[in-house]
Amino acid sequence: MITHFPRRPGMILAATPQGWLRRWDADGRVWPTPWQEAEKILPALDVLILSHDDLLPFAAGDRNEADRLLAHWSMFVPLLVATDGRHGATLFQHGQTRRFPAYSAREVDPTGAGDVFAAAFLTHLYRHHDPAQAVDFANCVAAFSIEQTGISGIPTLSQVEQRRRIS
Template structure:
């Protein structure tokens, strides 16, 4: 792959943690994973001028749509589960924001974390492999910022246009939603962390187990899985081979903590995978 063949569209985020502010969002972990797998990526995103966390994307081709605020999340873990709050959002991203020089990349990854990705993007790249991680379209929040699952009214139209969709079990409110999405998608992959993934294509469902590793930090593993899957599927056209590869890469990513260490783990895992084949 060349440096501009993988286009990511979505917000980099400011994540409030007990240890301080950290950069996050799918574009952060996916963007760095693309680099670790042998290519840079183009990133269309939006953040405030004073957001220093954007330095995590250094070395990637980034086009920022300036905003008054950076999309900001806070996650609080309680005995009853995670409580997620949105404190601020950056600008909406539209096809008009795309630099002409980027052309039509081989892979386009729509990666909303709030509702920032304009749905018109699904018709903008007719010759690209159109890939989705639609978690941001599956959530809503009120005036207090508290995040809740929502019905996704545009789901059928958007999913039917995508070539590959990767979702986490946590993204889905119930099993009935999974069945509907499966019907609408050309290729749907449901991730389950240490349980591996489920590949749903046509009338076929195949469970692909992953390897057992000592987990240090699972942050970003789902994003890394998705990116590895999209790249391998583009290379091979094989939905099952792509799942084995993505499982292997994502598993190694959780053995480290911190974006730099995780990126290096992804790079080394890709080398190991090719050797063991």
Template sequence: MYNLSPIEPVDYLIIGHLTQDMTENGPVLGGTASYAARTALAIGLRVGIVTSCASDIALDSLNGAAISMRASEYSTTFENIQTPNGRIQYLHHLASGLDYSMVPRTWQDAPIVHLGPIAQEVDPKLARAFPDSQVCLTPQGWLRTWNSDHKVHPTDWPEARYVLENASAAVLSIEDVQGDESILEDMLSSIRILVVTEGARGSRLYWNGDLRYFRPPEVPEIDPTGAGDIFAAAFFVRLYQTHDPWEAARFATQLAANSVTRPGLAGTPTIDEVQTALLEIIPKA
């Protein structure tokens, strides 16, 4: 365990690996858990992270969050290579799996629980473990696997129906399903609220049979890394606060758009950006 004395209740619980991503400038902290935690902190929530990583990973950028950590020999480590035909991703190391036994008792009734796997590390049974919480998903890590040379590629998600039926909302990228609309249609039969992000084109939100598109404002893009995770965390928090998916998507769209103007974790929202996004209106296309 890490940074858990005393173990206080949290408002937003994120379960997923913190990663050590390989870049030209050396290893940097990444993973859905990092971006989601910093976003929820900026909005003003008490944040808990359940994760597994090596003891030497630098966690200074997560100050303010409480972390329940299972020690692992390695931190989950990704390498992304940009090519003319798109991104090639490699998974060099994988930390230990995550299950309910790692969740402190005082976190088990957190108002918002975000399951954010990045490499098949989150036990699908966790979707049913928080009956009094708003359980939310970013299922990217259940939709990909890797081969013997560590190259990451898409895969089927056999537990999809079980997990989705026990969740309040899910956010995923169109890239997570390789643009296959039939996969999205199958998901929609199991969950009431589903958001599909589409990079600079924004997102589409399905809610009880209705569909709306949300287009972001035009901004200079420096680095889109983590924008989808920032969108998801902002959406889940605002959904809990308002019970209005349309408003949650509007709010999340603004913060995700801001994020691409700065590199890496620096793209997570500032307190001022959160306050502005609560007031600004952006058009729905």
């Protein structure tokens, strides 16, 4: 499917692979499944964004093993960002790994925080072309998003800018 997207200058082709990391059984239950096509798909992307927790089932719950899988996948895609809840996020770029702390937040509803992070990251990256700034920006937006239920926690740009100046 990814090969059907025409490439143009200024375009960012990104994926969040949760669907590729899950399968449904005959009863409709969802189970983790290894992403067999990762090394074929990743070179076609500019950015991969996923949760560190998505990889724990394939790493026997071992965070270090999940980190090794992320580092391996990062060799196939220009930018890989792994979110890690209250631990922040990690940016993998050109063989370099950089960790970004989470912004403090009073968690009310974490549902959708990863999607909010991905949207904020990609928007900031597209506008400013700086992956490190985009991770920090997205961390801030995601912190706001978990402090209220549903979409009511999604902040305005001025709220994000103010919190980033304070931190």
